[in-house]
Amino acid sequence: MTTAYITDARVQVHTLAGHIENAERLAAVQQRIANEPIYEQLLKLTPEPISDAHILSVHTQEYLNLLKWTEQQNGVQLGADTYALPESLSAARLACGMALRAVDAICSGEAENALVAVRPPGHHAVPDMAMGFCLLANVAIAARYAQAQYGVQRILIVDYDVHHGNGTQEIFYEDGSVYFCSTHQSPWYPGTGLLQETGAGKGKGTTLNLPLPAGVGDSGFKRLYAEVLWPAARRFRPHLMIVSAGFDAHWRDPLGGLQLTLSGYAHLSRELIRMAAELCDGKIIFVQEGGYDHEALSCGMLNVAYALLGLETVYDPIGAAPRSEPSIEDLIRRAKAIHQLD
Ligand SMILES: [Zn+2]
Incomplete structure (x- = not known):
């Protein structure tokens, strides 16, 4: 089994001191993975x-024009939380690449x-706007590319970032060839x-949202995946x-209130890999999204690498979540009813 690992430090020119989505995130991931024997x-x-x-396969011409305009500026805000420096569009093009x-x-x-260690993230970028630290919709553009370049018919996108992947959802909302499932707080x-x-x-029917109350952790996620x-x-x-692959649903992440552990994340990743093995000859690509506790993010990505290589190793130096979990019985029942999964 061959696992591709794709990252590129040239995207790190897109970084803003003091902003939570900065170059240190990817540096932590790359350092963690490159220092392990499995890197070889x-x-x-x-x-x-x-x-x-x-x-333009997912974004509008007007939005692309806006991004090109930012290359001539001296650093601008696109919306409340997303920055664009003169180098940012080039970095985002390479990130999506x-x-x-x-x-x-x-x-x-x-x-x-394949495992893609990347930033800026992409799942909040909508067709005509940057959002949530995201400039280009990396995963959505990749899905469209797989369809256009290789004739891949049906693509399943699973988003376990703590935030809803609104950009991905919007892009494929009326497209039955891409099934989008998001678990989010x-x-x-x-x-x-x-x-x-x-x-x-x-x-219709190919968007599956599982909105979760704060505190849902490993056992709740395990049930959602299984059922x-x-x-x-x-x-x-x-x-x-x-x-x-966002790791901000980890219990220690500063931007999320879900209670996944690194072991819980590793279970989900392994379930997805098992799903790909059963349904599509093992063809699966993990693309990094959020994750703002650098240890949780970097260990989470390392655990994906282990799983993709078929190794049993799970590295969880952070340990168990501190709180107990709310019941998601009713959510599971309603999701199965709405999506006719019984
Ligand atoms: Zn997120």
């Missing part, structure tokens, strides 16, 4: 920056699965991702899976 086993690949055409390089590796048979930023948001038109995601994935029968 990973197939290291180099990305290319994406073109305007790739950006990492996800496309992973698609190339999987679809050409160069690798069976609710109510929480960005406010979308209700259970009742299930897609529209040809995409809701698994049957939904089996019914959809994807040809490729892409994971929006």
Whole structure:
């Protein structure tokens, strides 16, 4: 089994001192993985920056024009929380290029699965706007690329970041060829991702939101995957899976209130890898999203690398969550009813 590992320090020019989404996040991940013996086993690949055409596969021309304008400015805010420096669009093109390089590796048979260590993240970027530290919709552009370049028909995107992947949802809301499942804290930023948001038109039924009360941890997530995601994935029968791998649902993350542990995250990642093995010849790509406790983020990514390589190792130096978990019995019942999963 070959696992591709794609990262690139050139994206680190996009960083703002004092902002929580800064270069130290990716540096922590890269340092953690590169210092492990398994680093030698990973197939290291180099990305290319994406073109305007790739950006326009999900974003509007007006938004691309705005991003190009930021290259001439001296640092601007796009919305309340997202910064753009003169170097940011170039960095974001390369960041998204990492996800496309992973698609190339999987679809050409160069690798069976892939891990993309990347920033800025992408799942909040909507067609016409930057949002939530995200400039380009990395995972969505990669999914469109897999379809256009390799004829991949059905793609399952699973998002376990603590925040709802509103950008991904919006892009594929009326597209039945991409199934989007997000587990996220609710109510929480960005406010979308209700259970009742299930897609529209040809995409009716292919958006699966699991909004979670604060405190849901390992055992709750385990049940959601077993009782809701698994049957939904089996019914959809994807040809490729892409994971929006955010680690801010870890209990120690400063931006989230869910209670996952590193061991809990490792279980979810392994379930997704098992799902890909059963449904799509093991074709799965993990793309880094949020995660603001650098130890939880970097260890979480390392555990994905172990799992993708088929190793049993789970590294959890942080340990158990401090609080008990609320019941999600009712959520599971309603999700199964709305999505007809019984
Ligand atoms: Zn997040």
